[in-house]
Amino acid sequence: MADVALRPPLVAGHKRLAEVTEDICRPMERWPGLAWWAAFVVAFSMLMLGVTAVTYEIATGIGTWGLNTTVGWAFGITNFVFWIGIGHAGTLISAILFLFRQRWRTGVNRAAEAMTLFAVMCAGIFPVIHLGRPWFAYWIFPYPNFRGSLWMNYRSPLAWDAFAISTYFIISATFWYVGLIPDLATVRDRANPGLRKKIFTILSFGWDGGYKTWNRYEMVYLLLAGLCTPLVVSVHTIVSWDFATAVIPGWHATIFPPYFVAGAIFSGMAMVLTLMIIARKVMGLEAYINKRHLDVMSKLIITTGSIVGLAYLTEFFTAQYGSNRYEQFVFLNRARGPFAWAYWTMVSCNVLTPQILWIRKIRNSWTLVFIITIFVNIGMWFERFVIIVTSLHRDYLPASWADYRPTSVEIATLIGSFGLFFTLFLLFCRVLPVIAIAEIKGVLKHGVQGEAH
Amino acid sequence: MSQFQLLGVFEDESALISAVKAARQQRLRIVEVYTPYAVHGLERVLGLRRSRLSLVCLIAGATGAIVKLWFEFWTMAIDWPVNVGGKPWNSLPAFVPVTFEVMVLFAGLSSVAALLIVAGLWPGKQPKLIHPRVTNDRLALLLEENDAAFDVGRVRRLLEDHGAVEVTERLTGEEVPA
Numbered sequence: 001m002a003d004v005a006l007r008p009p010l011v012a013g014h015k016r017l018a019e020v021t022e023d024i025c026r027p028m029e030r031w032p033g034l035a036w037w038a039a040f041v042v043a044f045s046m047l048m049l050g051v052t053a054v055t056y057e058i059a060t061g062i063g064t065w066g067l068n069t070t071v072g073w074a075f076g077i078t079n080f081v082f083w084i085g086i087g088h089a090g091t092l093i094s095a096i097l098f099l100f101r102q103r104w105r106t107g108v109n110r111a112a113e114a115m116t117l118f119a120v121m122c123a124g125i126f127p128v129i130h131l132g133r134p135w136f137a138y139w140i141f142p143y144p145n146f147r148g149s150l151w152m153n154y155r156s157p158l159a160w161d162a163f164a165i166s167t168y169f170i171i172s173a174t175f176w177y178v179g180l181i182p183d184l185a186t187v188r189d190r191a192n193p194g195l196r197k198k199i200f201t202i203l204s205f206g207w208d209g210g211y212k213t214w215n216r217y218e219m220v221y222l223l224l225a226g227l228c229t230p231l232v233v234s235v236h237t238i239v240s241w242d243f244a245t246a247v248i249p250g251w252h253a254t255i256f257p258p259y260f261v262a263g264a265i266f267s268g269m270a271m272v273l274t275l276m277i278i279a280r281k282v283m284g285l286e287a288y289i290n291k292r293h294l295d296v297m298s299k300l301i302i303t304t305g306s307i308v309g310l311a312y313l314t315e316f317f318t319a320q321y322g323s324n325r326y327e328q329f330v331f332l333n334r335a336r337g338p339f340a341w342a343y344w345t346m347v348s349c350n351v352l353t354p355q356i357l358w359i360r361k362i363r364n365s366w367t368l369v370f371i372i373t374i375f376v377n378i379g380m381w382f383e384r385f386v387i388i389v390t391s392l393h394r395d396y397l398p399a400s401w402a403d404y405r406p407t408s409v410e411i412a413t414l415i416g417s418f419g420l421f422f423t424l425f426l427l428f429c430r431v432l433p434v435i436a437i438a439e440i441k442g443v444l445k446h447g448v449q450g451e452a453h
Numbered sequence: 454m455s456q457f458q459l460l461g462v463f464e465d466e467s468a469l470i471s472a473v474k475a476a477r478q479q480r481l482r483i484v485e486v487y488t489p490y491a492v493h494g495l496e497r498v499l500g501l502r503r504s505r506l507s508l509v510c511l512i513a514g515a516t517g518a519i520v521k522l523w524f525e526f527w528t529m530a531i532d533w534p535v536n537v538g539g540k541p542w543n544s545l546p547a548f549v550p551v552t553f554e555v556m557v558l559f560a561g562l563s564s565v566a567a568l569l570i571v572a573g574l575w576p577g578k579q580p581k582l583i584h585p586r587v588t589n590d591r592l593a594l595l596l597e598e599n600d601a602a603f604d605v606g607r608v609r610r611l612l613e614d615h616g617a618v619e620v621t622e623r624l625t626g627e628e629v630p631a
Contacts, residue, residue: 016590017464017465017489017589017590018586018589018590021489021589021590142524142528148532148533149532149533150533150535151528151529151532151533153529153535153537154525154528154529154544154547154548154551155529155537155540155544155547156537157550159551160550160551160554163550163551163554163555164550164554166554167554167555167557167558170558170561170562171557171558171561171562174561174562174565175561178565178568181574182489182490182588185580185588186489186588186589188580188588189580189582189585189586189587189588189589190589201577201579201580202576202577203576204580205569205574205575205576205578206573206574206575206577206578206579206580206581207574207580207588208487208580208581208582208583208587208588209487209488209489209582209583209587209588210485210486210487210572211485211486211487211488211492211495211496211499211501212485212501212572213572213574214488214491214492215491215496215501215504216504216506216568216571216572217491217568217572218491218504219503219504219506219507220504220506220564220565220567220568223506223507223510223560223561223564224561224564224565227510227514227557227560227561228561230553230557231554231557234550234553234554234557238550241550437490438489438490438491439490441489441490442490442491442492442493
């Protein structure tokens with residue numbers, strides 16, 4: 001029954017609304033348990049490792065990375081695209097599924113959006129530290145200067161990227177915060193007088209639940225969802241143009257924008273599931289994140305995973321069917337060259353593994369889905385690695401062919417970005433409501449009415 | 454001048470909606486309804502207009518797009534044209550992505566700013582809660598005496614008949630006991 005109803009039925013009578021508030025607010029009001037501290041210590045240590053690596057890289061120079069004149073982009077840009085992709089599932093859940101009136105999204109919406117913000121932060125670090133002189137990062141934006149003014153070049157996809165990522169971060173953060181305001185007011189009104197109440201009074205903007213405000217609020221929420229939907233598509237499209245506008249074989253393809261967007265949602269959905277499967281256990285939110293979420297999100301993973309698989313095939317076929325020898329070579333080199341292990345890791349993790357989710361029994365198992373999402377996360381990281389490194393390392397001129405090995409600094413930076421992501425997520429779980437309280441209250445009736453009819 | 458008001462407190466949305474319907478039929482003045490979540494359908498019962506904030510979004514978005522497109526053209530083709538790979542000064546297609554991003558940025562931020570302004574919300578504002586549980590599990594309907602025919606006993610009965618769990622009399626702007 002629980003996997004058919006929107007949410008398991010709650011106790012009848014007036015206690016229902018108060019229970020929702022109680023369930024979601026309680027975990028953030030008590031001292032965190034041992035599991036949280038253990039996770040936090042691990043995540044924070046990873047973050048510190050990353051901080052050390054980045055400090056060393058900035059102080060010494062970009063030569064601490066394994067890059068060379070042939071392979072000018074590798075780990076850093078792989079991580080950048082990987083993290084941006086992770087973020088996109090959050091926007092899919094918060095904006096696109098809102099427009100499609102998918103009510104199950106209310107359970108995972110808040111956490112997925114928070115994940116978006118943290119993932120974009122992780123992503124934003126990589127292009128900046130890749131500059132070598134990160135303190136000049138602001139040169140990408142047009143500002144009046146004493147050199148003319150000499151403006152940045154609006155014809156460059158890298159400039160588009162800077163605008164796309166910044167807008168994406170600002171709008172996602174705004175959307176997330178607007179959604180939080182009523183819940184912050186709920187937390188404020190529960191709190192006893194003191195520092196906590198003061199902080200939440202500032203954060204909740206004097207929200208009093210007036211319906212005229214609710215009416216306007218709903219309109220703005222809808223508008224933001226409508227803006228976020230094309231925005232999220234535009235962001236990964238522009239990321240794919242970083243590659244597609246270059247004349248590198250394996251990059252110069254018109255299929256890139258849809259291929260990248262599908263891949264982004266695929267990897268992001270896997271990360272949402274990875275996080276939510278852990279969070280529901282640790283936070284005791286089993287009633288709000290249930291089998292139905294697991295089922296629907298698994299199906300989204302199959303769908304996007306199959307689109308990604310189709311894109312791999314299309315790419316490969318087009319290259320072999322076309323008459324460009326360099327294009328043909330790059331794809332054969334991906335499957336059979338020195339990075340074949342990475343290519344086949346990508347194919348098995350992204351195309352083959354998710355297909356077992358077709359079986360309902362597997363889709364219904366928290367453990368098995370968790371394992372599959374880990375595979376997808378790994379596979380999608382390798383996808384970006386394969387696209388970037390295999391296209392570059394054997395370019396047009398065999399004399400300049402080169403190898404690429406990541407250095408310990410690069411690996412430590414990658415670990416550090418995971419540390420940053422999990423540290424922020426764990427802190428978020430502690431200080432803010434992880435589930436949209438007001439939205440859950442709005443859909444409480446749906447499950448119940450569905451039972452009655 | 455302070456007005457006499459009656460506050461009906463409800464436990465679920467259907468009771469509130471039926472009370473609002475009855476109050477509107479009796480031509481009572483509804484000051485405001487307070488709910489812990491956005492009760493769908495209530496805007497129709499209350500006869501609230503569709504918010505015109507979408508207009509702000511449209512105008513701000515259009516402004517952002519036009520200004521940014523003009524700025525890109527001005528910097529690339531007029532102020533300091535730079536030859537990049539022989540591309541034309543006015544590379545209109547290449548200006549589209551940034552124009553789009555700035556349009557979304559303007560539209561989104563302006564809509565939220567407009568919401569905060571018209572709804573009178575700002576960081577640190579002290580909330581005037583009509584009932585201490587209105588952000589948790591209570592829905593409240595605030596009625597105001599609008600003419601001499603306003604009969605307190607009758608209105609109180611009306612609220613209670615529609616399932617009000619609590620009815621309190623108050624004056625405009627009166628402090629609520631926490």
